[in-house]
Amino acid sequence: MGSSEMGWKLKDHPKLPKGKVVAVVVLDGWGEASPNQYNCIHVADTPTMDSLKKGVPKRWRLVRAHGTAVGLPSDDDMGNSEVGHNALGAGRIYAQGAKLVDSALSSGKIYEGEGFKYIKECFEDGTLHLIGLLSDGGVHSRLDQLQSLLKGASEHGAKRIRVHILTDGRDVLDGTSVGFVETLEDDLAKLREKGVDAKIASGGGRMNVTMDRYENDWGVVKRGWDAQVLGEAPYKFRNAIEAVKKLREETKANDQYLPPFVIVDENGMAVGPILDGDAVVTFNFRADRMVMLAKALEYEDFDKFDRVRFPKIHYAGMLQYDGELKLPRYYLVSPPEIERTSGEYLVYNGVRTFACSETVKFGHVTFFWNGNRSGYFNQEMEEYVEIPSDSGITFNVQPKMKALEIAEKARDAILSGKFHQVRVNLPNGDMVGHTGDIEATVVACKTADDAVKMILDAIEQVSGIYVITADHGNAEDMVKRDKKGEPILDKNGNVQILTSHTLQPVPLAIGGPGLLPGVKFRKDVPDGGLANVAATVMNLHGFEAPNDYEPTLIEVADN
Ligand SMILES: O=C(O)[C@H](O)COP(=O)(O)O
Ligand SMILES: [Mn+2]
Ligand SMILES: [Mn+2]
Known part of the structure; x- marks a missing residue:
């Protein structure tokens, strides 16, 4: 139009x-x-x-x-x-993002796009870092997509890979983090057998580390930055399974709130800080809890916390998280338009x-x-x-x-x-x-x-x-x-x-004194969903919705 x-x-x-x-x-x-x-x-x-x-x-x-x-x-x-x-x-x-990433991965198109080409430029001399939510909740990310990306990236030349995990327990049951880390470790071991130097490098619970939203608390992103980029965290472990198990036990934190940790080598050195010349992909497809990290990774001018070091990297999001801000500039899959x-x-x-x-x-x-x-x-x-x-x-x-x-x-x-x-x-x-x-x-x-x-x-x-509705269930079960x-x-x-x-x-x-008495829900849209609400609201403002909108849920009976 x-x-x-x-x-x-x-x-x-x-x-x-x-x-x-x-x-x-x-x-x-x-x-x-x-x-x-x-x-x-x-x-x-x-x-x-x-x-x-x-x-x-x-x-x-x-x-x-x-x-x-x-x-x-x-x-x-x-x-x-x-x-x-x-x-x-x-x-x-x-x-939506989940579906778009699925098809880009299954068709292999993800590896042909600008975003992947950009990060690939670092594969020869640098490390590929993957940062995101380790979960099969399907809200922000999905484990199977990470697995597929790990495999695909290594087949397309990534020789050294570091994964920075964020444990969930919010979109999935608390305690499931351990199983997800075990699955990931299996996959990384298989990559190592093929000669790829692939390891988990850092981690933490999503609500404590990295995944804040709408700038509520930059401290959350800073804790992640320190672990992921600087290789510094209050807890150090030799392996991630042990990290997650011990931190749950000893700090009594649940998956959502695990403190930040880094994985270290036999000399106590972090195995995967983000350095100049590295590539970074944030593999969450959903925007709200990745935008803040994306800003920290991408913006030269940045005053939300002291980054200490601002590595020169090639950074791409799984999706572009903010179309207005064009953030990040590079992304692997185009978001829904x-x-x-x-x-x-x-x-x-x-x-x-x-x-x-x-x-x-x-x-x-x-x-x-x-x-x-x-x-x-x-x-x-x-x-x-x-x-x-x-x-x-x-x-x-x-x-x-x-x-x-x-x-x-x-x-x-x-x-x-x-x-x-x-x-x-x-x-x-x-x-x-x-x-x-x-x-x-x-x-x-x-x-x-x-x-x-x-x-x-x-x-x-x-x-x-009034129009009273909800966006999805939660508290009712x-x-x-x-x-x-x-x-x-x-x-x-x-x-x-x-x-x-x-x-x-x-x-x-729907209701209120301003609603004409004849207004009622139609019976012929029994499967109506949230997308039908927009046309309904437009009607209540006195307008017809555009033709390609999902149909309105109301009709006006002549009294
Ligand atoms: O980000 C969150 O808090 C949860 O993963 C999803 O909750 P929301 O979709 O209601 O924001
Ligand atoms: Mn909600
Ligand atoms: Mn929610």
Whole structure:
């Protein structure tokens, strides 16, 4: 369609008025599951969300939030914030990073691209470093992709390889790090048999080392830098299996929070610091938790922490993590080209927009919502507010997080009369759910419900409309289950706590005094997913969605 004026102009909706204030609330990690003791949303006191559910089927329904409905490789893939918010904002389903990397690897195209050629220039004299999340969670990275890349890189000439691992325990069960390291060590041993000098060089838990996001705590990235680049860490081991096992035992840290460590040789020297002339690939496909490291690796001017040494390397991301910043400059696989998002259309069509969350989710309702684009479409029409998150804590300690502050900002924006769309992400169910602390997650869910109430009250006052939904499940199921759905017990008879997201659908509720009485959910889109929400919201602003958007979920009955 291009960017001509005609191209951006949306058609008027034949029945729905313009100018209403529409609150769009994304409850992060809030899925729908059967009620039981591990469903924290069920256990929590959530009168507001419960009352919305009474609107079924006309004003409350479920939408799909995982797998192919959000562009992931298969329906065994749980949803996540990136793909969820991409779908919500873009209104279409894009093949996402996980899938794009799969096909680039299986076709071998990854080795023909500019990015690989660039890192290959260092293979003769330098080391290839691979940094990323060692996990099969499929949210930020996948172990099988790393395995394939290791094999492919060595076949394409890499002679010395160092892997810098980040242990997970967030998108996968806690304790699985040991098995992943064993698998990787097997692969590296096979490479060594073929004459490739391949080793694990450093590591640490993802939440403690490297994978911070939205600049919440640069100390996390610095700890990684010290280990990966400088070869310095508080813990030194001769091998990574021992490192992970001992650190879990002795420091009592879980996989997410393992302290940084380096692997040393018989003389106590780090086996793989990053040096001038080396190549580095960050093998996560997802952007949010790699952007900060990418900046540290790429930017000549950098003042976020003292890098001590800034090696002259050839660096490529698995994907380009930020299209606006063109960061990193080199990448192995092109990211999905998400364009013409609902946010851009609405702003063009005069819809004044306010978006808010706290730091740890701020980019979700802005960057991800806008198709992985940072910044405003039109600064005069939009205001994005970030409330600083607490840093240096696990969120089970503060399960209320900043939900009420976010709701207050939303309330003020709604009452100000300045905005037509007020969009927020409430992080609690997800961020606290990831800690695996059930009691705290119950408090988190109650707080998110209180925040929704505050927003609905404001909508009531301005005769507006609300759209309440979620990006994927998490807090509604906190236990690992077998195929029959029964909790899996460990050898001591304890349930295995599920810290990850789920495959569950999420609720979608609409209402408010500004919604015409005849508006209800259609019955002919039973498999609707998050991508159908954009057209629905456009309708509620009084516009028809573009033809290629996934269909709206509402219809207007003549009364
Ligand atoms: O990055 C994280 O915190 C988890 O891996 C995924 O959670 P999110 O998709 O809700 O951000
Ligand atoms: Mn999320
Ligand atoms: Mn999450």
